[in-house]
Amino acid sequence: MSDLALLGGTPVRDTPFPEWPAYSTEEEAGVVLDALRSGHLCGAAGGTYNPAFEEAFASWCGATGAVTCNSGSSAIHVALEAVGVGPGDEVIVPVYTYYASGTSVLVAGAIPVFADITPGESNLDPGAFEAAITDRTKAVMVVHADGVPANMDAICEVADRHGISIVEDCSHAHGASYRGIRTGILGDVGAFSIQHKKILSVGEGGVVVSKHPEVVERARAFVNLGGGTDTGVLGPNLRMGEMHGALALKRMTRVDDENRQRRDNADCLLADVADLPGVRPVPVGIPDHIEPVYYNLILAYEPDELGIDRKTFSDAVQAEGVPLRSGFYKPLNLLPVFAEQQAWPYLLEENKPSVARGLYGPGKCPVGEAFMEKGHLELKVHPPVGEREMWGAGAAIKKVIEGVGSLADREARDAL
Numbered sequence: 001m002s003d004l005a006l007l008g009g010t011p012v013r014d015t016p017f018p019e020w021p022a023y024s025t026e027e028e029a030g031v032v033l034d035a036l037r038s039g040h041l042c043g044a045a046g047g048t049y050n051p052a053f054e055e056a057f058a059s060w061c062g063a064t065g066a067v068t069c070n071s072g073s074s075a076i077h078v079a080l081e082a083v084g085v086g087p088g089d090e091v092i093v094p095v096y097t098y099y100a101s102g103t104s105v106l107v108a109g110a111i112p113v114f115a116d117i118t119p120g121e122s123n124l125d126p127g128a129f130e131a132a133i134t135d136r137t138k139a140v141m142v143v144h145a146d147g148v149p150a151n152m153d154a155i156c157e158v159a160d161r162h163g164i165s166i167v168e169d170c171s172h173a174h175g176a177s178y179r180g181i182r183t184g185i186l187g188d189v190g191a192f193s194i195q196h197k198k199i200l201s202v203g204e205g206g207v208v209v210s211k212h213p214e215v216v217e218r219a220r221a222f223v224n225l226g227g228g229t230d231t232g233v234l235g236p237n238l239r240m241g242e243m244h245g246a247l248a249l250k251r252m253t254r255v256d257d258e259n260r261q262r263r264d265n266a267d268c269l270l271a272d273v274a275d276l277p278g279v280r281p282v283p284v285g286i287p288d289h290i291e292p293v294y295y296n297l298i299l300a301y302e303p304d305e306l307g308i309d310r311k312t313f314s315d316a317v318q319a320e321g322v323p324l325r326s327g328f329y330k331p332l333n334l335l336p337v338f339a340e341q342q343a344w345p346y347l348l349e350e351n352k353p354s355v356a357r358g359l360y361g362p363g364k365c366p367v368g369e370a371f372m373e374k375g376h377l378e379l380k381v382h383p384p385v386g387e388r389e390m391w392g393a394g395a396a397i398k399k400v401i402e403g404v405g406s407l408a409d410r411e412a413r414d415a416l
């Protein structure tokens with residue numbers, strides 16, 4: 001075995017992984033220019049790209065309708081408003097997610113209550129969800145984390161039994177499905193980010209979808225200043241512009257093919273690392289009724305099996321030319337915006353009973369906290385990443401595991 005690159009050896013790969021989103025086609029550039037030259041730069045000015053994208057995206061998801069807005073965070077906010085979430089309400093949110101899933105609840109004036117993830121997985125634990133329900137719970141937010149749909153049979157059963165709305169944060173899961181149904185319409189309302197890094201990428205943008213016509217209608221009114229001058233309803237202007245709509249309409253035609261490539265990439269690497277010590281797929285084995293899209297490929301790191309900490313391990317794999325990152329998300333219940341309880345919704349009279357329960361702090365979601373702080377490793381598998389990169393990733397991980405003794409020696413020396 002050659003020396004590890006972190007210790008001065010030759011790396012497995014000497015070319016960087018291709019970046020995502022990697023390319024724009026001439027056709028994509030063409031529709032953006034067309035929108036620009038049309039003179040109708042927003043829907044209110046008669047633009048047609050945005051409405052066409054909304055129709056196409058709704059049909060692709062199997063939804064009754066779709067409403068675009070200016071970001072994924074806004075889409076979650078709009079989705080919450082569309083199912084009637086506001087001051088005095090609690091919304092249960094998984095502890096493992098990007099913090100906008102939680103801050104969007106605050107922006108709607110309600111209180112996020114964080115619930116743990118299922119051991120060995122990265123999605124909401126239905127048991128923890130049920131345990132977090134109070135008489136103030138209005139909705140649960142299901143995040144299909146990293147593009148793997150959550151356990152919707154169990155979550156829907158609990159939500160139905162308690163009369164709780166289901167809001168899906170599908171920001172990682174464009175095109176993923178559960179029992180043949182696409183994310184976004186598995187619950188009452190779905191929110192997608194179409195920000196730069198996402199599976200459908202337009203720079204900044206979001207989409208809200210629903211199978212309920214009245215929810216679509218409420219979402220559409222909310223993004224349009226609450227519905228217009230005659231309604232008496234307050235709302236911001238969150239609309240998306242025509243150039244983004246044009247790009248989204250064109251780019252969505254390649255998402256299904258790209259998702260197939262993501263799955264092939266994930267299958268290739270997961271087969272390669274299946275029997276190795278120290279790393280384990282998250283989740284281990286995906287049931288046939290779930291079709292993931294692998295926004296991120298996640299491995300759980302087991303420090304005790306290899307005797308080095310996660311950072312040393314991921315530094316060593318990265319030195320081999322494979323961008324296996326560690327610890328991207330912090331547990332939401334520990335972030336200051338929640339833990340310090342200074343944002344305006346925490347100060348509202350209606351929310352005082354929730355605040356008084358002492359919702360946050362270390363130890364509230366032990367599975368998620370341990371996973372995020374010690375065990376989480378993430379690799380991007382978006383095309384044009386393909387077999388060649390996946391073989392390199394497998395070889396780099398194996399090489400580091402075989403050479404782990406030299407890294408443990410180094411950690412021990414550094415500790416002196």
Ligand SMILES: Cc1ncc(COP(=O)(O)O)c(C=O)c1O
Pocket residue numbers: 071072073074097098100101143169171172193194195204205206
């Ligand atoms: C799970 C999740 N939800 C929500 C968002 C927010 O999306 P945006 O950045 O478009 O506001 C993100 C973005 O990274 C995300 O990963």
